[in-house]
Amino acid sequence: MHRTFEELIGSDLDDLHSAALCFTQDRHRAEELLQEAAIRAFHEFRSGVGPADFRRWMLGILVTTYLLKERRRGVDPLAVDVGPEGEEQPDGRQDAAVPFPEPGTRAHEWLRAWLNEAWPELDAGDRLVLWLAAVERIRHARVAKMLGLAEEQVRRRHYRARRSLSTGASRLLTRDRFLGSAEA
Amino acid sequence: MKCSEARQILWPADDLRVGDDTVEEALAHAERCPDCSAFLEQDRQVAGLIRDSVPRAPAPRELRERLFTALARERAGLDSQAQKTRAAWGRRWVVVAAMALVALSAGSFALWISEGGPGRPSAATAFAQDYLRRVVEQESMRGTDKEIAAFFVRELGVAVQPPKIPGFAVNRAIICLLNGRRGGVIEYVGKGQQLSFYVIPVGDDPITEPEDLRVGQIAGDLSVSIALSAETGLAVATWRDGPHQHALVGNADVDELRLLARRYACPVART
Ligand SMILES: [Zn+2]
Numbered sequence: 001m002h003r004t005f006e007e008l009i010g011s012d013l014d015d016l017h018s019a020a021l022c023f024t025q026d027r028h029r030a031e032e033l034l035q036e037a038a039i040r041a042f043h044e045f046r047s048g049v050g051p052a053d054f055r056r057w058m059l060g061i062l063v064t065t066y067l068l069k070e071r072r073r074g075v076d077p078l079a080v081d082v083g084p085e086g087e088e089q090p091d092g093r094q095d096a097a098v099p100f101p102e103p104g105t106r107a108h109e110w111l112r113a114w115l116n117e118a119w120p121e122l123d124a125g126d127r128l129v130l131w132l133a134a135v136e137r138i139r140h141a142r143v144a145k146m147l148g149l150a151e152e153q154v155r156r157r158h159y160r161a162r163r164s165l166s167t168g169a170s171r172l173l174t175r176d177r178f179l180g181s182a183e184a
Numbered sequence: 185m186k187c188s189e190a191r192q193i194l195w196p197a198d199d200l201r202v203g204d205d206t207v208e209e210a211l212a213h214a215e216r217c218p219d220c221s222a223f224l225e226q227d228r229q230v231a232g233l234i235r236d237s238v239p240r241a242p243a244p245r246e247l248r249e250r251l252f253t254a255l256a257r258e259r260a261g262l263d264s265q266a267q268k269t270r271a272a273w274g275r276r277w278v279v280v281a282a283m284a285l286v287a288l289s290a291g292s293f294a295l296w297i298s299e300g301g302p303g304r305p306s307a308a309t310a311f312a313q314d315y316l317r318r319v320v321e322q323e324s325m326r327g328t329d330k331e332i333a334a335f336f337v338r339e340l341g342v343a344v345q346p347p348k349i350p351g352f353a354v355n356r357a358i359i360c361l362l363n364g365r366r367g368g369v370i371e372y373v374g375k376g377q378q379l380s381f382y383v384i385p386v387g388d389d390p391i392t393e394p395e396d397l398r399v400g401q402i403a404g405d406l407s408v409s410i411a412l413s414a415e416t417g418l419a420v421a422t423w424r425d426g427p428h429q430h431a432l433v434g435n436a437d438v439d440e441l442r443l444l445a446r447r448y449a450c451p452v453a454r455t
Binding site for chain 1: 188191195196198199223226227230231233234237238239248250251252259
């Protein structure tokens with residue numbers, strides 16, 4: 001028996017809510033976004049879709065609805081695409097290799113907590129791309145289609161966001177104070 | 185190959201890529217170059233950490249409820265009408281929802297029946313059919329009759345005591361959401377049969393005080409009209425007493441259900 005729209009969205013609702021909250025950074029707007037996207041998806045839904053395809057499809061509608069709603073209120077998360085010089089793509093620079101702490105250690109937990117807090121600091125468009133590419137693991141070409149961007153733009157945003165978090169994490173790890181207290 | 189080229193080809197490090205000649209060359213470079221392998225290793229670690237540390241926020245229960253209510257309205261095709269006539273909802277409650285138990289082999293089905301005539305049978309049936317299993321389940325619990333009554337008081341403001349049905353045992357109590365209204369369901373199992381008894385408060389006024397509702401006495405007598413129907417292999421009996429809509433649904437035949445429904449509707453008929 002085919003699963004219904006309500007069943008399918010019911011299984012993914014927590015993840016979709018997390019995504020909506022990450023995009024909007026606002027609880028109220030995240031709920032509004034999710035509801036609007038769900039109603040829209042409901043009308044476009046064709047039965048026979050499996051859970052994995054549904055999730056990807058529903059995420060696409062969530063993203064489109066997010067962009068529409070933002071643009072409606074005069075904000076375009078993808079309008080500005082300029083990052084710090086040299087952080088647009090991988091280059092040959094030799095960063096100091098900072099060993100990352102092992103999972104399960106206090107330092108690792110600390111780092112996770114820091115990363116959790118660092119998401120809101122990212123540019124809205126970069127954050128959106130990071131979620132799709134790094135968390136949902138959607139390929140750049142597909143993300144580009146979802147967002148109406150060129151693949152290269154997606155790659156650049158992904159790199160920028162990832163590098164920003166990576167650099168921040170490395171800085172945190174090299175701080176004596178942090179290492180001292182984390183290992184204590 | 186230069187480090188920058190190799191990195192551009194191999195980034196993101198956690199991505200799978202087709203192993204063409206260029207990729208092979210970049211991989212060979214990274215294997216020999218400690219800086220590039222350190223770069224890629226760090227990238228992999230960061231990717232893992234990002235996925236691991238991403239802010240997770242489960243959908244709040246109120247949102248879940250609001251969303252499924254909105255979807256129910258959409259499905260019933262009543263959205264715009266519902267907006268205008270929300271106040272009249274209770275009085276105009278002419279539909280009875282009925283949902284089957286999770287069937288042992290065939291899944292579960294639900295029906296949405298117009299009590300007084302054709303109404304909107306197709307939309308209504310389709311709506312109910314989509315409200316299956318856990319989609320409509322808000323909360324469920326297993327426990328003694330007293331615990332179940334307390335559960336319904338807490339969740340619905342109605343103390344529903346599970347009626348005793350010979351040959352059937354109470355399986356669990358569920359809070360369901362049907363056409364935007366929260367209701368209670370008591371599931372029974374016995375002799376390869378399953379039965380669901382519904383209590384859906386439909387009064388106009390919000391319930392503020394728990395009512396001492398004794399299911400076996402709510403109907404008074406059989407002058408209460410019990411509507412019977414059969415669809416998709418399920419029998420459905422529906423009736424209303426004052427502020428509560430009731431349904432009894434089971435994988436029984438209609439005649440059998442008529443007898444069973446009397447046990448719910450009339451204390452005299454109960455053993
Ligand atoms: Zn190299």
